[in-house]
Amino acid sequence: MVVLIGVLVLLAVIMGATGLSDKMLKSMLTAEVQEYKQMLIRQGKDPESIQKAVEEYNKTRAEALGIDKPWYVRLPQLIYRLLALDLGNSRTLQSSWGSNKISDLILDRLPNTIILTTTGISLTALVGIWIGLYIGSNIGGRADRVVSILSAISYALPLWFVSLVLILLLAYAPKILWGIQIFPPGGMVSIPPPKDPVAYFLDVLWHLALPLIASFIVFFGGWAYSTRNIVFNVSQEDFVNFARAKGLPEGVVRRRYILRPSLPPILTNLILSLAFSISGYIITERVFNWPGMGSLYYDAIRALDEPVIFALTYVFTLVYIVARFVLEILYIVVDPRIRLA
Amino acid sequence: MILKDLLKSPAGLTGIIILVLFSLISLYVVVTFPLNYGTKYWSNPKYWEDYPKLVPPVWLNYFVPYRLPQHYVYDLTKPTDEIENVKKYIFIYNLDSDKFPTGIILRYMNLTFYGDVPVISLKVKRPDGREVTLIDFDGGVPPPRPGETPPYVRFVENSRTIILAADPQAIRKATAFANELGVSCTITDVQQAGLVPYIVFGEPTSKTCAAESFKPLKGKYVFEVDMIGDPRDQLGMVRLVVQGAVYGAMGTDYLGRDLAQGLLFGFPVALFIGGVVALLSTFIGMALGIISGYIGGRIDEAIQRFADVMNNLPTLPLLILLVFVLGQKLINIILVLVVFGWAGTTIIVRSMVLSIRSSQFVEAAKLAGASSWWIMRRHILPPVLPYSFALIILSIPSAILSEASLSFLGLGDPSIPTWGQILQQAFDNGALQNFAWWWILPPGLLIVVTAVGFVLVFFALEPLVNPRLRRQ
Numbered sequence: 001m002v003v004l005i006g007v008l009v010l011l012a013v014i015m016g017a018t019g020l021s022d023k024m025l026k027s028m029l030t031a032e033v034q035e036y037k038q039m040l041i042r043q044g045k046d047p048e049s050i051q052k053a054v055e056e057y058n059k060t061r062a063e064a065l066g067i068d069k070p071w072y073v074r075l076p077q078l079i080y081r082l083l084a085l086d087l088g089n090s091r092t093l094q095s096s097w098g099s100n101k102i103s104d105l106i107l108d109r110l111p112n113t114i115i116l117t118t119t120g121i122s123l124t125a126l127v128g129i130w131i132g133l134y135i136g137s138n139i140g141g142r143a144d145r146v147v148s149i150l151s152a153i154s155y156a157l158p159l160w161f162v163s164l165v166l167i168l169l170l171a172y173a174p175k176i177l178w179g180i181q182i183f184p185p186g187g188m189v190s191i192p193p194p195k196d197p198v199a200y201f202l203d204v205l206w207h208l209a210l211p212l213i214a215s216f217i218v219f220f221g222g223w224a225y226s227t228r229n230i231v232f233n234v235s236q237e238d239f240v241n242f243a244r245a246k247g248l249p250e251g252v253v254r255r256r257y258i259l260r261p262s263l264p265p266i267l268t269n270l271i272l273s274l275a276f277s278i279s280g281y282i283i284t285e286r287v288f289n290w291p292g293m294g295s296l297y298y299d300a301i302r303a304l305d306e307p308v309i310f311a312l313t314y315v316f317t318l319v320y321i322v323a324r325f326v327l328e329i330l331y332i333v334v335d336p337r338i339r340l341a
Numbered sequence: 342m343i344l345k346d347l348l349k350s351p352a353g354l355t356g357i358i359i360l361v362l363f364s365l366i367s368l369y370v371v372v373t374f375p376l377n378y379g380t381k382y383w384s385n386p387k388y389w390e391d392y393p394k395l396v397p398p399v400w401l402n403y404f405v406p407y408r409l410p411q412h413y414v415y416d417l418t419k420p421t422d423e424i425e426n427v428k429k430y431i432f433i434y435n436l437d438s439d440k441f442p443t444g445i446i447l448r449y450m451n452l453t454f455y456g457d458v459p460v461i462s463l464k465v466k467r468p469d470g471r472e473v474t475l476i477d478f479d480g481g482v483p484p485p486r487p488g489e490t491p492p493y494v495r496f497v498e499n500s501r502t503i504i505l506a507a508d509p510q511a512i513r514k515a516t517a518f519a520n521e522l523g524v525s526c527t528i529t530d531v532q533q534a535g536l537v538p539y540i541v542f543g544e545p546t547s548k549t550c551a552a553e554s555f556k557p558l559k560g561k562y563v564f565e566v567d568m569i570g571d572p573r574d575q576l577g578m579v580r581l582v583v584q585g586a587v588y589g590a591m592g593t594d595y596l597g598r599d600l601a602q603g604l605l606f607g608f609p610v611a612l613f614i615g616g617v618v619a620l621l622s623t624f625i626g627m628a629l630g631i632i633s634g635y636i637g638g639r640i641d642e643a644i645q646r647f648a649d650v651m652n653n654l655p656t657l658p659l660l661i662l663l664v665f666v667l668g669q670k671l672i673n674i675i676l677v678l679v680v681f682g683w684a685g686t687t688i689i690v691r692s693m694v695l696s697i698r699s700s701q702f703v704e705a706a707k708l709a710g711a712s713s714w715w716i717m718r719r720h721i722l723p724p725v726l727p728y729s730f731a732l733i734i735l736s737i738p739s740a741i742l743s744e745a746s747l748s749f750l751g752l753g754d755p756s757i758p759t760w761g762q763i764l765q766q767a768f769d770n771g772a773l774q775n776f777a778w779w780w781i782l783p784p785g786l787l788i789v790v791t792a793v794g795f796v797l798v799f800f801a802l803e804p805l806v807n808p809r810l811r812r813q
Contacts (some may be wrong), residue, residue: 010650152352152800156792158742160749161785164764168773168781176776185773279655283746286770297658298750301665311661316658324653 033058087311092303094295102311105296112188113292116285117277119208120215124271127216128223133262135224136231137254145231147228150221160283161212170210183210186289211288219273226269230262237261254266268327275323279316343727343805353801359794378606379594379757383598390502391444392597393584397779400589412585412714418578420568428574430566432581436468436559441552442538444584447476447566450500451577455491458482459570459590463503465541470503470559473512473518473541476503492573496667500578506537515540519550526550592779595770600763604783607760611741611791614671614759618740623733625679626686627725633687634694635717644687651684664752674747678740686732693725727806735799737790745788760784 036057038200042052081088091289094100094106135144171185184190184207200221234240235258244250273280278293285294293312300308347353375381382388393412402409413434420428436442447463461479481501485493495501499808505511512532519526519540530550531537542562543555564581568574591601633644660677667673697703698721704715747753748761749768763784767773772780 097653121667152796153793156738156742156789156796158745158746158785158788161764161789164768164773164781164785168776168778172773172776279658282657282661285748286750297661301661301750301752309665313662316655318654321653 003048018107029058029061032061073096076309082325087314088307090300090305091310093299093305093308102308105308106311106315109291109293109296112290113203113278113281113285113294115188115204116208116211116290117281118274119276120212120281121270121274123212124219125223125273128220129227129266132218133231133259134262135253136228137235137258139228139232144228147221149223151225152221154218157218158283159214159218159280161286162218163211163284163287166210166214170213173181186287188291211284211290225268227262227266230256230265234258234262264331267330267334270325271323271330275320278319343802346805347798347801350801352797355801356794356797356801359790360798361422363608363612363791363794366605370605374602374606378602379755383603383606383758384755386596389593389597389599390504391446391448391580391582391584392586392593392599393586394597395595395775395777395780396443396584396586396588396593397777398518398590398592399587400590401779407439408437409440410436410442410583411587412588413442413583414580416578416580420576426569426572426578429570430568430576432564432566434562434564434581434583435555436542436562438559438586439557440586441555441557442583443586444535444538444582445541446580446582446584447503447505447578448500448582449512449566449576449578450496452495452501452575453481453577454490454495454574455493455571457570458484459568461572462569463566464567465565466565466614467541468558468562469544473514475505475541476515477510477514479503480510483780488695500580505541506535506571508777511537513616519545524548524550524554565732591775591783593775594763594766594772594780599781601782603758603763604760604787606758607763607784607787610759611744611788612680613796614675614744615737615791617740618675618682619733619736621675621679621684622682622740623729623736626732627690627729629683630687630690631694631717631721631725634691635698635713640718641691645691648684648687651681652679652688656681656743657746660747661750661752664747669752669754671757674744674752674754679744682736682740686729686736688711689732690725690729692699694721697721697724723791731799731802731806734795738795741788741795742792760788 027088033054037050037054040053045053085103087098087106090105091100093105095104097104097108099105131143132145135141137149138144167185169181170183171183174180174182175185186205186207189200189203190207194203240253240257243253248257281292282294282297284290285292286298289295293316297309297312299305300312348357349582370682383427391414397409399411399654404739407578412476415432417430417432419634421431422429448462452459457571459482461476462474462478464472464474481497481503485491503511505515512528515537516526516528516531519531519536520542522545524540524545525548526540527550531540534550534552536550536552537553539552542557545554546556548555566581567575567578589599589601591599593599594603629644629648633641633648660681664674667677703716703720706720711719744753744759745761745764748759749765751765751769753759753762753765761784763780767777767780767784771777
């Protein structure tokens with residue numbers, strides 16, 4: 001909770017101190033005043049009284065928005081708006097149904113990002129955890145050494161670069177050199193998208209293939225290695241030795257005595273990386289031209305759409321923090337040691 | 342002592358070799374490249390005009406079954422031959438490749454004339470004996486202005502550049518020559534498909550007007566630039582460029598920039614960003630961690646909560662936001678990376694300090710009346726230092742990778758070329774669609790290899806400096 005409030009205050013301060021919120025409010029103000037002026041002109045009043053009325057309106061709106069006060073006075077208002085998810089309007093970017101509201105923009109893109117990240121992370125994590133469980137009870141073997149090296153490399157391997165290489169070698173190279181399209185170079189569905197729902201689903205899967213392979217290459221080593229460490233630590237515990245001494249079959253020991261206590265830290269990893277992946281795929285989405293939050297972020301940078309950039313940063317952060325919160329609760333569910341304490 | 346142990350492990354040895362090699366390259370670049378290389382050369386498209394555009398590296402010739410033409414540049418400062426009022430500049434170009442050169446450029450400087458504008462022309466004698474006049478009068482020379490007295494001097498600062506594939510006169514003449522060869526081309530065809538080099542260097546295999554209907558005519562080509570005018574008229578320099586289909590050690594990008602140079606310049610930049618960020622953030626983190634752990638109480642609480650907040654933020658979106666708001670300058674990028682980089686160190690160092698604080702030598706120092714500052718400096722810092730050093734090594738690659746990510750999103754410092762920016766330009770300008778692997782793979786691989794080097798050193802260093810791991 002402390003962390004959540006801290007992040008909110010920090011974000012609001014960044015926004016205020018850098019003048020970003022001033023800019024946003026000013027653009028809102030100009031838009032409102034412009035609209036008011038247009039309305040008066042349409043009513044056909046004489047220019048002088050319009051001028052006067054507009055100035056009056058400008059002043060009252062400026063006061064209402066609090067733009068005449070320094071940013072630190074407005075801080076509570078700002079934080080309130082963030083908490084209420086009142087993210088304002090974008091300047092140029094629009095959602096697929098033409099709405100300018102940032103919350104619509106995000107709703108438009110979020111499902112696509114979730115499709116990409118959840119499949120990428122869960123596939124990699126499942127295989128990684130499975131391999132890690134196996135290696136964790138065979139420390140020092142050849143597979144163990146390979147996974148250690150892989151994990152070191154995955155620390156230094158940016159996902160977006162691996163994606164670029166895969167697109168180059170698996171999507172464009174076969175097409176240019178031999179004229180066959182093995183994988184699509186980007187996008188989420190073919191253009192035009194298939195009508196039949198089954199075909200549509202298969203088409204999305206086809207487009208998902210390269211991102212999944214990329215995530216697998218980059219994250220697999222890390223998953224296997226961290227699971228191996230967790231499992232290794234647990235298997236050193238006395239109760240595991242005792243279970244073996246009791247003569248329980250190895251399968252039962254592994255499932256009941258090693259896997260069960262390893263679960264909470266593994267789950268932590270899983271949830272955190274799911275939460276983190278929403279922002280971690282920003283660049284990768286761009287590389288694959290995947291119409292998710294990351295692409296939206298990039299478009300916002302390109303279009304200098306400040307309100308969108310800010311709102312997205314906030315949402316990325318929020319998702320992460322909510323995930324941490326969920327984690328705290330899940331801990332209590334899966335770990336009886338915490339529940340009973 | 343530590344270095345010796347480090348070199349014993351294969352990971353440490355590999356890492357050290359990579360780092361030493363990269364540092365030497367950086368040193369070489371810092372000594373030989375001008376500091377304003379980015380703005381003066383790299384981001385200045387005019388400087389790269391003569392270079393072939395988007396061509397692979399020279400060594401590709403060893404791997405493909407056909408030969409690609411090399412880049413040809415030749416300067417003449419004196420006429421090769423002089424007959425009365427005609428000055429001849431003769432260039433000999435030998436075509437021995439199976440593919441076509443990508444372009445022809447004529448360039449001259451310091452034209453001095455006394456009477457009328459001299460007639461400057463360009464013609465080619467081909468190995469099959471045919472002769473093509475590509476330019477018979479260069480109309481691009483400004484005539485004398487009213488009131489200007491001879492000698493008239495033109496093109497002193499900027500040279501006169503004729504890119505034949507874009508010059509209307511050359512296109513017209515080349516089209517006429519193509520028709521003479523039996524290929525039915527129109528001027529628009531030649532202009533749009535950029536066929537000039539194909540027509541000049543090729544022999545037709547079919548009638549259709551396309552690049553495929555030409556095959557290179559191997560042999561000696563004689564390019565002749567003639568200047569006809571007053572006998573006193575002079576040309577300072579004449580250059581003929583026949584742009585190759587391969588260039589340099591690393592190829593070129595869409596502007597013709599020599600990628601080898603950009604990649605080389607990236608070495609010191611990457612190490613500088615990584616080094617400065619890691620040094621600053623680890624130093625701040627260590628100092629706060631020592632203070633937090635040793636002094637305790639409210640200060641500890643405040644620092645740890647703050648570190649928790651910083652450590653729990655997803656960094657990339659915030660990095661993007663801050664660099665976007667503050668402006669794309671190298672100093673801002675470094676600053677932002679430091680601001681988001683110290684928290685992890687603080688938390689680790691604090692936990693180390695907590696165990697050191699309760700040891701007997703600290704108690705003894707306290708009893709002897711030492712001040713907190715003195716104890717922190719003399720008793721707490723030394724045991725923390727080695728591990729902090731390892732943390733510096735670990736945070737260098739993450740800083741380099743973060744910078745690359747920012748650059749790839751187009752948020753790098755535009756005045757300094759980095760590997761990330763080269764990748765970004767490659768991605769944005771169709772390197773993938775053109776299968777320009779030489780433009781995408783090297784910068785990315787350099788980023789990865791640098792990061793791997795540091796990570797390997799860290800992995801080898803950690804058991805040596807981490808007291809917890811050493812005991813095992």
